[in-house]
Amino acid sequence: MVNGAPSVRALHLVDRFVHELVVALLNHGMHPPGSQLVRDGLRDVTATLRELLTEARVDGLALEIQGELLRAFGRDLIAASLQAGLLTGLCARSGVRSLTFARGLEPAEFGRFLAALFECGTPGADLPRALAAHGVRHVTAEVEPGTQARAGNTPRGLRGYRELTSFLHDNHIAAFRGEDLEVDRAQGVVEQAIDHIEREPSALLTLASYDDIDSFTVGHSVRVALLALHVARAAGVAQGDLVAIGTAALLHDIGKSRVPQEILFKRGRLDPDEWRLMAQHPRLGAEILLEQRNLDPRAIGAAFCHHMSPDGGGYPVPTLRFAPSEVSKLVRVCDVFEALTAARPYKRALTPVQAYAVMFASAHDFDPTWLRFFARTIGLYPLGTRVQLSTGAEACVVAHGPDPQRPVVRVAQGGPGQVPLAGTNLTIGDLVDGEPVRIAAVLGAGAERTEVAEVLRSLHCGGGTRAGHC
């Protein structure tokens, strides 16, 4: 390792590597070893590792596991940690405190590493021995026998957020396999989310703003659920109904688990046949949910109706014409706002202001009352939005006041422009050094991949392998 801090690109590649590792792990548990998805996943993760090691000019990547938090190059990997529950869980059970991935790791060997990791999913398992037994030479595990992995400086709400993503991961897999969903678990995770929102409204949404490298169904659904819960709370909905609404929003895209993955993760425009299959996901979702016992019926409606617009547009075209329920109308608004403001592998996010401009320009696509109430509640700068202040400091929106242009922000620790305000809360418009502080820019984390090759990949099936059935 050369001296000095890793480049921004290297840090981005670490996030991508961990994400692809998690995807490969999920695929390993779901699909036959020789399947295209598994092979593509292994190829992607090892290619990213090579790129990362070259960029960082090191011979190996040491991934530290500190409780629920992953670290590399001495930094917390918050975005990667959000999706890495399965990985950290497996490591914790066998006392692994770090994994080192060395240059020369090839796809087949990476597959054997995953097999060894899965074998060691029981307490007291010996991962180093399993790695040796599987002939894995380019991954080494450092173990602290008999000790619990150290808890890292875990961000607030991380466990709650991961509970939500883990619930969705598991249920998407169950739906994919045609098994029963864990409906009873939904109530617990949604109640926990509501509790977080009540205690610290910005905590989960702040994490959600990091979660932009996911495979865009799980992270998307969690963010839609959080938005719906915020708006429903503001509308004065009672606790019991909040749980049902949160569950409905969380499961609204469950039908995508039955859309072929090569279509779901295709980068680029779908052809008419593919589109017909994709457009089935609301109906498939309603079918999946109808098969579940003890599920609140409003989840079925939200799954079916979240792409239907009030003027009869959208899909699916129902057998008989009808108007969606208020819950479904709200979920639709949250769904589109989230889709516009989230990063994707092939696009960066729109800022909330840009997203509102698009949505109000297409207002016939949404229930007008809910669109307006949503905008009023979520505001110009939604909770959790990361911004750059006119002082140069980075900050995160933590509360709203009566003036939508003057949210309360918490100034981030470290970095240029933060001193001496680091860690303090400011209301936009407050005087700092005699000048009213303002929001200069909205910050995000999502590459703008505008290279021709990348765009072409987005237009061809199989070009992208951001698999992971989620």
Added chain:
Amino acid sequence: MIRLDGGPRARRHRSRAEVERDSALPSGLFDCQEPMVEAALIDAAASVFLQKLGHPPVPDPDEPDVLPWQETVDEAAVASCLEVFAGLGDEPVPDLMAGLEDERIWVLIDLARHGTGVTRQRATYEVRELLRGLAARSGEKRALLRDLATQLAAIVGGGAAPVLFRALLLEARTALRCASPAGGGGEEPPW
């Protein structure tokens, strides 16, 4: 027509605006990010054209090709958004619990028609049970029942309607009669 002058960010904004304005995508495609793919494609194509013309795009030092990005707050966009916000007022929102039972019936009818295997049977059973339940709740849901009976009657009247629709029409008619005021005398069936 996409203009090629300006920096990458300016071109991208123009491309995005062009695509959004010109897109003929149906509303259902709205959240599929197609306009963004198109914007990226146009941007890439513009770069290729510039290179072919011997004017390689000048790297923008403010815009690294990887994370993180930042989007300068566009004061005009904020002002325009605030104008919309100012007009919102404090209108009351509908009861979020409204319309759930109606929606369930409509969705079940769709699944009874288009669902597969056991789901179809279950949806058929549940919707018939719900309609029978409505028949017992005198005076409730007349608008729903009237709408349902009208749509079903139109389909059945057109001939070649599935047996399911005939059965549901019968249930809806019965429920509507029962749901009518004073035990069924007042409601004129919509068929």
